[in-house]
Amino acid sequence: MAKKYELNELEVWDGNMAAAQALRQADVDVLAAYPITPSTPIVQNYSKFLADGYVDGDFIMVESEHSAMSGCVAASAAGVRAATATSSQGFALMVEVLYQASGMRLPIVLTVVNRALAAPLNVNGDHSDMYLGRDSGWIQLCSYNPQEAYDLTLMAFKIGEDLNVRLPVMVHQDGFICSHTAQNVYPLQDEEAAKFIGEFKPVNTMLDVANPVTHGVQTEEDWHFEHKARQHNDLMNSFSTIKKVFDEFKDLTGREYDFVYKYKMDDADVAIFALGTTVESARIAADQMREQGIKAGVISLRVFRPFPFNEVAEALKDVKAVATLDRSAPGGTFGALYNEVSAALLAHGKNPVMLNYIYGLGGRDTTIDMLKEVYKELDECAKAGEAKYPLQQFLGLRGPKLAFY
Amino acid sequence: MLEIRWHSRAGQGAVTGAKGLADVVANTGKYVQAFAFYGSAKRGAAMTAYNRVDEEPILNHEKYMRPDYVLVIDPGLTYTADITANEKENTKYIITTHLSKEELIKAQPKLEGKEVYVVDCMQISLDTIGRAIPNTPMLGALMKVSGMFELDYFKEAMKKVLSKFPQKIIDANMAAIERAYNEVK
Numbered sequence: 001m002a003k004k005y006e007l008n009e010l011e012v013w014d015g016n017m018a019a020a021q022a023l024r025q026a027d028v029d030v031l032a033a034y035p036i037t038p039s040t041p042i043v044q045n046y047s048k049f050l051a052d053g054y055v056d057g058d059f060i061m062v063e064s065e066h067s068a069m070s071g072c073v074a075a076s077a078a079g080v081r082a083a084t085a086t087s088s089q090g091f092a093l094m095v096e097v098l099y100q101a102s103g104m105r106l107p108i109v110l111t112v113v114n115r116a117l118a119a120p121l122n123v124n125g126d127h128s129d130m131y132l133g134r135d136s137g138w139i140q141l142c143s144y145n146p147q148e149a150y151d152l153t154l155m156a157f158k159i160g161e162d163l164n165v166r167l168p169v170m171v172h173q174d175g176f177i178c179s180h181t182a183q184n185v186y187p188l189q190d191e192e193a194a195k196f197i198g199e200f201k202p203v204n205t206m207l208d209v210a211n212p213v214t215h216g217v218q219t220e221e222d223w224h225f226e227h228k229a230r231q232h233n234d235l236m237n238s239f240s241t242i243k244k245v246f247d248e249f250k251d252l253t254g255r256e257y258d259f260v261y262k263y264k265m266d267d268a269d270v271a272i273f274a275l276g277t278t279v280e281s282a283r284i285a286a287d288q289m290r291e292q293g294i295k296a297g298v299i300s301l302r303v304f305r306p307f308p309f310n311e312v313a314e315a316l317k318d319v320k321a322v323a324t325l326d327r328s329a330p331g332g333t334f335g336a337l338y339n340e341v342s343a344a345l346l347a348h349g350k351n352p353v354m355l356n357y358i359y360g361l362g363g364r365d366t367t368i369d370m371l372k373e374v375y376k377e378l379d380e381c382a383k384a385g386e387a388k389y390p391l392q393q394f395l396g397l398r399g400p401k402l403a404f405y
Numbered sequence: 406m407l408e409i410r411w412h413s414r415a416g417q418g419a420v421t422g423a424k425g426l427a428d429v430v431a432n433t434g435k436y437v438q439a440f441a442f443y444g445s446a447k448r449g450a451a452m453t454a455y456n457r458v459d460e461e462p463i464l465n466h467e468k469y470m471r472p473d474y475v476l477v478i479d480p481g482l483t484y485t486a487d488i489t490a491n492e493k494e495n496t497k498y499i500i501t502t503h504l505s506k507e508e509l510i511k512a513q514p515k516l517e518g519k520e521v522y523v524v525d526c527m528q529i530s531l532d533t534i535g536r537a538i539p540n541t542p543m544l545g546a547l548m549k550v551s552g553m554f555e556l557d558y559f560k561e562a563m564k565k566v567l568s569k570f571p572q573k574i575i576d577a578n579m580a581a582i583e584r585a586y587n588e589v590k
Binding site for chain 1: 423465
């Protein structure tokens with residue numbers, strides 16, 4: 001039996017410690033992991049908890065991230081709670097197995113500390129890995145600070161393991177800006193956290209020899225399509241469970257989460273739509289713009305997948321100009337946020353000016369001044385009722401200005 | 406918002422110092438942030454670490470900072486790092502050096518006219534802790550210069566932060582904090 005870990009009502013944790021503590025409190029049965037910057041301290045902290053007697057489960061040190069996720073798939077299929085952590089190149093190496101995990105309907109939890117993808121090699125934060133995972137069939141939850149990384153990791157287990165969902169869940173946090181930044185965190189006590197998440201409920205377990213099942217089968221054209229459609233259907237329908245878990249968490253802690261995150265959006269004329277730590281920095285920029293008489297708001301996704309299509313459109317229905325900030329090189333088109341937010345608005349008959357800014361790649365600092373510059377450009381567009389700037393720009397790029405459309 | 410920038414070499418404990426300070430300050434009901442620039446820096450590479458302290462939850466995640474205090478814990482960085490970057494009119498500098506303030510300003514003229522304090526954190530940590538770990542003495546000096554906390558309160562709070570270490574190390578750190586508090590000029 002694991003020892004009780006004494007936690008203060010207030011801890012000063014970075015995002016990695018917050019995620020590691022949530023994994024410990026979730027009483028994970030099998031954690032199979034391979035370390036990679038900047039998520040290494042999650043695995044390191046967890047293995048220290050284990051060595052110090054605070055973890056009952058097994059920790060499997062594997063030779064690669066492909067094996068880490070394979071280990072989680074095997075453990076989960078065998079009928080126990082499994083989780084791991086990764087970043088960037090490690091995430092990329094996991095991709096093959098990410099699709100296996102979601103296709104096999106295994107409620108694994110993956111804490112992702114977002115980092116740029118090589119080349120050029122770079123250990124700092126951007127959302128390349130988050131975007132790489134967006135078609136993998138996982139639920140993707142986004143945090144903006146260490147407290148949220150902790151909260152969402154706890155909630156990830158409860159969401160993924162719900163019998164109406166049974167899908168794997170990723171929890172994202174920004175590399176270094178969140179993962180290595182210590183801030184005030186108010187954790188639950190171990191027993192409260194355990195009670196909130198609940199016992200793992202095995203479904204179709206491989207080790208139940210009285211009821212033999214097969215996992216990871218081949219289907220070809222006769223069943224593959226039906227299988228993937230059902231998987232998508234359940235992912236789309238997971239909103240109701242996500243809401244239920246968010247509500248229960250609010251009842252327990254007072255901390256409120258919703259599919260879409262909004263700051264001063266009720267009367268906003270212009271809005272920045274971003275993910276990660278930038279959401280909080282943008283709040284400061286929005287407040288400063290409001291002092292100058294510009295009605296600025298901030299909007300983000302708490303749930304990146306499934307994408308809250310209707311809620312996004314509703315939140316932006318009266319906005320005149322929107323900037324989507326994508327922290328991932330889009331590789332020959334607009335950033336994913338731009339495309340998805342535009343589609344949501346168009347389907348709801350809304351046509352605000354939409355600008356796309358690619359920013360922060362490889363950890364490039366995103367300053368309050370840069371975000372205010374975006375608001376100023378949006379304000380010009382809102383007043384003119386048309387795009388006064390190229391539709392796609394690069395924010396904070398040195399050298400000649402690059403822009404498209 | 407109070408903002409602090411540390412100049413250090415990787416391995417000298419600036420991150421631990423920044424996080425220790427954050428821990429102490431958070432427990433007085435304030436909101437804190439402690440972070441660092443890493444890159445792929447190896448031990449000995451110049452680096453910076455940061456603290457933010459506020460009465461409200463800290464939302465600012467930009468790395469850009471106009472510091473109220475600049476803490477230099479490696480003597481060489483006064484000459485090789487851009488320690489006055491993004492300074493304010495009233496930025497205070499606490500610099501590890503064996504020189505007097507006058508000698509230091511003569512050796513690094515860009516400190517001329519600024520509010521500079523000197524303390525030999527290297528010697529203090531060698532004498533007390535037995536290793537060149539200048540982070541805790543710098544915190545002692547910061548307490549004196551900023552008046553953030555009374556020495557006794559701060560030492561008690563730091564004992565809790567260091568509680569996972571053996572008593573001998575805690576005692577040595579307490580001696581380092583007290584000496585730097587008394588010696589900073």
